[in-house]
Amino acid sequence: MARVLTLTLNPALDLALRLGEFRLGEVNRTESTRLDAAGKGINVARVLAGLGHEVTVSGLLGADNETAFVKAFADCGLRDAFIRVPGDTRINAKLSEASGRVTDLNGPGLRIPGHALEALTARVGTLVTGHEAVVISGSLPPNVTPAQLAGLITLIRERGIPVWLDTSGPALTSGLAARPSAIKPNETELAGWAGRPLETSQARLEAALKLNSEGIEDVLVSAGSDSVLWAQRGSALEATPPRVTVLSTVGAGDTLLAGALHGVLSGWPRVRTLRFATALAAESVRHVGVGDPKAEDFESLHTQTLVRNPSTGEMHG
Ligand SMILES: Nc1ncnc2c1ncn2[C@@H]1O[C@H](COP(=O)(O)OP(=O)(O)O)[C@@H](O)[C@H]1O
Numbered sequence: 001m002a003r004v005l006t007l008t009l010n011p012a013l014d015l016a017l018r019l020g021e022f023r024l025g026e027v028n029r030t031e032s033t034r035l036d037a038a039g040k041g042i043n044v045a046r047v048l049a050g051l052g053h054e055v056t057v058s059g060l061l062g063a064d065n066e067t068a069f070v071k072a073f074a075d076c077g078l079r080d081a082f083i084r085v086p087g088d089t090r091i092n093a094k095l096s097e098a099s100g101r102v103t104d105l106n107g108p109g110l111r112i113p114g115h116a117l118e119a120l121t122a123r124v125g126t127l128v129t130g131h132e133a134v135v136i137s138g139s140l141p142p143n144v145t146p147a148q149l150a151g152l153i154t155l156i157r158e159r160g161i162p163v164w165l166d167t168s169g170p171a172l173t174s175g176l177a178a179r180p181s182a183i184k185p186n187e188t189e190l191a192g193w194a195g196r197p198l199e200t201s202q203a204r205l206e207a208a209l210k211l212n213s214e215g216i217e218d219v220l221v222s223a224g225s226d227s228v229l230w231a232q233r234g235s236a237l238e239a240t241p242p243r244v245t246v247l248s249t250v251g252a253g254d255t256l257l258a259g260a261l262h263g264v265l266s267g268w269p270r271v272r273t274l275r276f277a278t279a280l281a282a283e284s285v286r287h288v289g290v291g292d293p294k295a296e297d298f299e300s301l302h303t304q305t306l307v308r309n310p311s312t313g314e315m316h317g
């Protein structure tokens, strides 16, 4: 198993609210609520640790409400290398309705003192040696710039360590210029980069191959229940997720990225890796939280995940 470092510059406490139907401007009564330590890199770390990897989590964490994070790190066996910053980590609300619709309300995050970002850069510089991969996931705090994100990617890439990046908007555009090894945009995030809608599989394939040609070796594009496209150095595979009953899609993208990285780090063939990651992400949407490879019917989800060559249509068994 591998050693992986995940960086979450803007973690969050996820407040998951379940209700029949959300009515704007009215008093809504929820069926359940729960608050979990989250943020993209932390979710990825949970999945990787569950799959047996040795995972260190770092980034920038509010010192004033860290209890849930510290407990989650201990429960999941994650090594805590977060830099503490003054104040509270943001709370992101996730409304899941009976229809399967999920509404995210994500906060901006804490303002980061300059010395904290310097401390993070120094910590990453010393920590990164000995790790087989670094995952940088999620949005940036309001006063951390896309250029500073690119600087972190460059620092890690200069050590020859692969960087998997999952972010959006200007942070994605700037991050791409620093040539991460792999990215995992969803359809909307990729369309934001391309500057045009990418509603068809063909449009997503063209955009992903363009990124390959610009030096991003692995481009994983998720499109919810429709498909996952994986373009690797100019050659693509596409998976169709199994049909599942959706309870919460929060954490699905993080599970997909972690599942794919697990396959790559394990030296699995690409078809096996894509099938596994897609099935694990589908497993995650059936409940709150990340995907569970120990789910009783995981083998069946795996079998129902179809993988094909998007250019020829040839199916992979
Ligand atoms: N309704 C769904 N049914 C089955 N699988 C899903 C569904 N929604 C998401 N997934 C799985 O989760 C992955 C990531 O979901 P997606 O919504 O595209 O990413 P993100 O969470 O980053 O926006 C998909 O590629 C798919 O494997």
Ligand SMILES: O=P(O)(O)OC[C@H]1O[C@](O)(COP(=O)(O)O)[C@@H](O)[C@@H]1O
Binding pocket: 010, 012, 013, 014, 038, 039, 040, 041, 043, 092, 106, 137, 138, 139, 140, 249, 250, 251, 252, 253, 254, 255
């Ligand atoms: O940093 P951002 O882009 O605001 O995203 C943070 C949110 O992303 C999540 O990690 C979920 O991400 P995915 O649904 O893409 O897997 C939540 O736990 C968290 O609230």
